[in-house]
Amino acid sequence: MLKITNLHVAVGDNKVLNGLSLEIPTGEVHAIMGPNGSGKSTLAHVLAGRPGYTVTAGSVTLDGRDLLALEPEERAHEGVFLGFQYPVEIPGVNNVYLLKAALNAARKHRGLPEVDAFEFLTLVREKMKLMKMDESFLSRGVNEGFSGGEKKRNEILQMLVLEPKLAVLDETDSGLDIDALKVVANGVNTLRSPDRSVVLVTHYQRLLDYVVPDHVHVLVRGRIARSGDRTLALELEKRGYDWVIEEAA
Amino acid sequence: MSASQATKATQAAKAAPAAPLASPLTTRIAEEFAAQGAAHGPNASTMPSDARRQRALQALTERGLPTSRGENWKYVNLRPLEKVRFAPPSAEGRSAIAAADLPAAVGKSRYVFVDGVFDAALSSPTAQAGVVVTSMKAGAAPVAGAALSPDLRFALLNEAFATDGALIEVARGADCETCVELVFVATTEAKAGASYPRVSFKVGANARVGLIERHVSIGSDANFINCAVDVEVARDANVHHYRVQQTGARAIWFDTLTAKLAENAKYQVHTVNLGALSARSTVHVQLIGERSEVGVYSVSVGGKNQVHDTFALVEHIAPNARTDQSFRGISGGRARVAFNGKIVVRKGAHGTDSRQSLRGLLAGKDAEIDVRPQLEIYTDDVRCNHGATAGKLDDNMLFYLLSRGLDRETALRLLKWAFLEDVVAKIEVPELRRQIEQSLAGQLNESAALNEVF
Numbered sequence: 113m114l115k116i117t118n119l120h121v122a123v124g125d126n127k128v129l130n131g132l133s134l135e136i137p138t139g140e141v142h143a144i145m146g147p148n149g150s151g152k153s154t155l156a157h158v159l160a161g162r163p164g165y166t167v168t169a170g171s172v173t174l175d176g177r178d179l180l181a182l183e184p185e186e187r188a189h190e191g192v193f194l195g196f197q198y199p200v201e202i203p204g205v206n207n208v209y210l211l212k213a214a215l216n217a218a219r220k221h222r223g224l225p226e227v228d229a230f231e232f233l234t235l236v237r238e239k240m241k242l243m244k245m246d247e248s249f250l251s252r253g254v255n256e257g258f259s260g261g262e263k264k265r266n267e268i269l270q271m272l273v274l275e276p277k278l279a280v281l282d283e284t285d286s287g288l289d290i291d292a293l294k295v296v297a298n299g300v301n302t303l304r305s306p307d308r309s310v311v312l313v314t315h316y317q318r319l320l321d322y323v324v325p326d327h328v329h330v331l332v333r334g335r336i337a338r339s340g341d342r343t344l345a346l347e348l349e350k351r352g353y354d355w356v357i358e359e360a361a
Numbered sequence: 362m363s364a365s366q367a368t369k370a371t372q373a374a375k376a377a378p379a380a381p382l383a384s385p386l387t388t389r390i391a392e393e394f395a396a397q398g399a400a401h402g403p404n405a406s407t408m409p410s411d412a413r414r415q416r417a418l419q420a421l422t423e424r425g426l427p428t429s430r431g432e433n434w435k436y437v438n439l440r441p442l443e444k445v446r447f448a449p450p451s452a453e454g455r456s457a458i459a460a461a462d463l464p465a466a467v468g469k470s471r472y473v474f475v476d477g478v479f480d481a482a483l484s485s486p487t488a489q490a491g492v493v494v495t496s497m498k499a500g501a502a503p504v505a506g507a508a509l510s511p512d513l514r515f516a517l518l519n520e521a522f523a524t525d526g527a528l529i530e531v532a533r534g535a536d537c538e539t540c541v542e543l544v545f546v547a548t549t550e551a552k553a554g555a556s557y558p559r560v561s562f563k564v565g566a567n568a569r570v571g572l573i574e575r576h577v578s579i580g581s582d583a584n585f586i587n588c589a590v591d592v593e594v595a596r597d598a599n600v601h602h603y604r605v606q607q608t609g610a611r612a613i614w615f616d617t618l619t620a621k622l623a624e625n626a627k628y629q630v631h632t633v634n635l636g637a638l639s640a641r642s643t644v645h646v647q648l649i650g651e652r653s654e655v656g657v658y659s660v661s662v663g664g665k666n667q668v669h670d671t672f673a674l675v676e677h678i679a680p681n682a683r684t685d686q687s688f689r690g691i692s693g694g695r696a697r698v699a700f701n702g703k704i705v706v707r708k709g710a711h712g713t714d715s716r717q718s719l720r721g722l723l724a725g726k727d728a729e730i731d732v733r734p735q736l737e738i739y740t741d742d743v744r745c746n747h748g749a750t751a752g753k754l755d756d757n758m759l760f761y762l763l764s765r766g767l768d769r770e771t772a773l774r775l776l777k778w779a780f781l782e783d784v785v786a787k788i789e790v791p792e793l794r795r796q797i798e799q800s801l802a803g804q805l806n807e808s809a810a811l812n813e814v815f
Contacts, residue, residue, distance in 0.1 A: 160764050163756070188766035200761040204779025210765065213775075217766035253779075254761075270765065 191277025491535025526559025582609025
């Protein structure tokens, strides 16, 4: 279970999260929605340990373990995965190399031997098929020259190969056409299981038609202003965010 | 006279008042030169009476060696020259080495030179059709002409002292990929004697040929090496020239490469700089024939207190010629890595197409990187693109890799590797590329330990 208690986060002098508390039980999918600047992406980055964010108060634990005390790579080893809103292009590093290095890092942490080359390729090919990705992409540089949709698919592919305990997907639906959205949603649904949790950070309810969340939370000025089931997302779609903001004021 | 020559003339004039300061060095060089003849006895090729060598010495004495006040010499450390012995060691002075000490052979035929002198026992000179390799002992044509640019003065020093070298003549139409591998081994301590690698590479029309040139240290790692290479590519020929500098940790390496390309000739020179305490490479390519093409690809990785400095000048003299120049340098520890890439388009060289992509990476808080593209254009209708960057590793890339579970050291190494990759990938000899990749991985491992900046 992911447990966030009274989390305060600043970026420079700017207070972005102001006492955010949230519990995500194992096996559930939670959607985090909210207007621009409400702190959604900050939350995603803080969970993954991105530098540049100062936690001034509060705690975050994953299955009882203090996440905030861990380096980004240690969080990954503990099973945290961040799907980037803007996946980074790294020319000169092969996709397949990164996938293998990432998988082996996770296996090493669990005391498992390095993955067998044949087994690995079989696994990757299977997941790529699911994500409708062309095999040629394996030998390309990480996200190098990828379209927006390809980058997002690549994030989900990495997630499927790494099988994280907690997946935090930061606006993975933004910039996707409807076909790509379905492929991405299908990938996320594949990962759903009683021993994994997913946090979907999104602006729009569209993604939630395909990945049906157990709970929906609305973030306003760095706090959860309202929580509900998926009907809350539908209501937001209809009425916008203003009424939640007014209620929170 | 073009503006560029005027600039050079001004520099020479500026350097003139400094000549008295530089003179003790050239005086000592002349003394060592004279003493050398007496020590070697009546061997004509090593006698200072050899007219060609004497002329080189005289030209050097008149001009002096470059000083750090020279615009194109400000990054290199010239001070170690005060302590070196300029004369080559005697035959007895050279260390005995075994073939097993050398890097694994890459070319079809290998020629090994120990402290500048051909060593038949270590070589495997398999004959290649249309390619003749001979020793330059018998007084071949001078590498450096009389109208030498002041930046090429170290070639004069080579010419005065070199007693041997490789003359490679490739016949018209010959086809010999990865043809010749030259290995220059320095074994002698700088204070006991210098090593003068020397190459004259003449490629006939329509030939296709590959030359691999490596520089290593065995025995002492504190050598003084002064290398001079001259390349002539005749019309329609296609040449790949690989140069790998992996000399010892305390070695001082000076290098001068000159190349002339005839009509439609293609010349690619790949340089990988890894070794030496102080390495300076001066490159001067002249595109004399119309539609000639040169690729200057350079990788330099410095760590600890190494200094790597390259000055690469390409002169477009004929119309419609092309230059592709790429540099990737990483400076870690307290190292200083510099690349000065200059392209001069002479009057009449219309239709010139040149691209420069120079990138430096700073990988240590006490390290320094200098990347400098320069363009001088004296004609219309040219296309000259240049891009130059110098900076630290991208934090976003690093975080992306960490968030995937890669440990910090692996991630940094991977990013540094990725930084060099596109230029290393241009090495078309698989076995050589594998060896270089291995050496680079080793070097990057070392500098990763010094990465407290990130």
